[in-house]
Amino acid sequence: MYGIKQISVFLENKEGRLAKVTKILAQEKINIRALCVADTADFGILRLIVNRPDAACAFLKKAGFAVTITEVIAVKMADSPGSLSDFLQVLRECGVNLEYMYAFGGVAKGSAINVIRVDRVSEVFGLLLEKGVALLSEEEVYEL
């Protein structure tokens, strides 16, 4: 339940590719919750959290994009100085290697939500919950 479906889309570094993705999602009335782009000189990977991940994946594939679903974790923390630092300390204590992370935009006042990608996702849930870290379930994330 804490495994969040993230969509990764391969994009060439060419004009209009990101716009093509967002246009397809708009047509299908899919809402983007969070997004980040990792890029190199020739290509990039667009990572998305959306309200209907399976449908989004199917529509993008149909349009010819290379799309993969990856499991990530959504962590809720206080919107105050030091909370991210504290959380990273917890990860370190647990011996968990962070591959990448990015933040959700526009959530409830007072709290922040970060998406993290780690190895061995299902093991990490347990470790984090034990340490008292607040995680969001799939339903909560898609309905945000």
Add this chain to the structure above:
Amino acid sequence: MKYWDEKHECMDRKELERLQLFRLQKTVAAAYQSVGPFRQKMRDKGVLPGDVKTLEDIRLLPFMSKQDLRDYYPFALFGKPLSEIARIHASSGTTGKPIVIGYTKNDLDIWSEVVARCLTMVGADKNDIIQISYGYGLFTGGLGLHDGAGKIGAAVIPASSGNSQRQIMLMKDLGATVLCCTPSYALYLSELLAEFGVKKEDLKLKYAVLGAEAWTSGMAREIEQRLGVSAHNIYGLTEVIGPGVAIECQAGQGMHISEDHFLVEVIDPETEEVLPDGMTGELVFTCLTKEGTPTIRYRTRDLSKITKEKCSCGRTLARMDRIMGRSDDMLTIRGVNVYPSQIESVLLDMGQTSPNYHLVVDRVNNLDILEVQMEIPGDLALDGIRQLEALAVGIRRKIEQTLGISCKVTLVEPRSLPRSEGKAKRVTDRRKM
């Protein structure tokens, strides 16, 4: 049915050679008499038809090239008056006039006969439904397969090329069991299946008869897996007759050449010296029975090698290897000779790669630059930049190791490279020579 023409396909070699010599002498004598430019070339070499006393003596005869066909466009190389010509095919040159080949009624019969052999060799018979998705028209692919498929009594779907959605609909609704087209088009159709909601299990395809361009065994395996067929390489060229000169039997160990009609030699393309069996060189064909456009020692520019060992399928006909490239397709990059098919082999042997690629050659600061663009497979798990970069670096290193040239590898989106309904265009050469 195992053989279409057991007598000729399984002939004892001595007996076959006697037949070849008899037919060669007849062909040379007829061409000498009726084709002016051939007679002139023979005179220039000081050779008379009567000098051909053994098969080896073919080496005395002049070569014929595509340039000859251009120079004597349209009719000067015809061996029969137009009243005896039943059909004319043409192969387009990229520049200028096409080359034109005339067929007598007898030539058309022989052509359909050798194509019938080919189709029988892959396992097809009168119960099959054969969809021909080669272009019909001046190109020999469509009508060549059409007449051969008619000869074995199969039900023919003359789909021609293009309109891919209809191709898939026909294939599914009519239950085609054999597909004939270029390998790149077969691959493209397989990609479209998913888009039109058709699974390979919905099709009844058993065999794919693919040719008209150089392709690799890796691509054959890919097509076999995607379409659920056994893929057979068919070889031929308009200048010789069209498709049907040779084909892979079910043993899949090379393509059997119908040697009773097409005499094959392999030469060193530089020195023009005839090479022994097993050595790679340029294929040279002599048509032993064709009358419309007598074809003697035609230099194909296709590179391959041959073996005359008897095949496990029982046929004694010589076998040629998959074409490794055309000397015309050869790229010279910083002095190294490279064939697109060699790069295709590297890609398909690696895994996590796709057979859709394009080569761009350019010259920057007087240095040749090769860029290999490859579509990433649609089902690749690709969340990490590092994995993708590792894939590109892996391909680059493998090409460097195998071919001895450095290149840039660019990963591109699925289905972003141009698709072809006929022969694939694999190279863009931007160098100004």
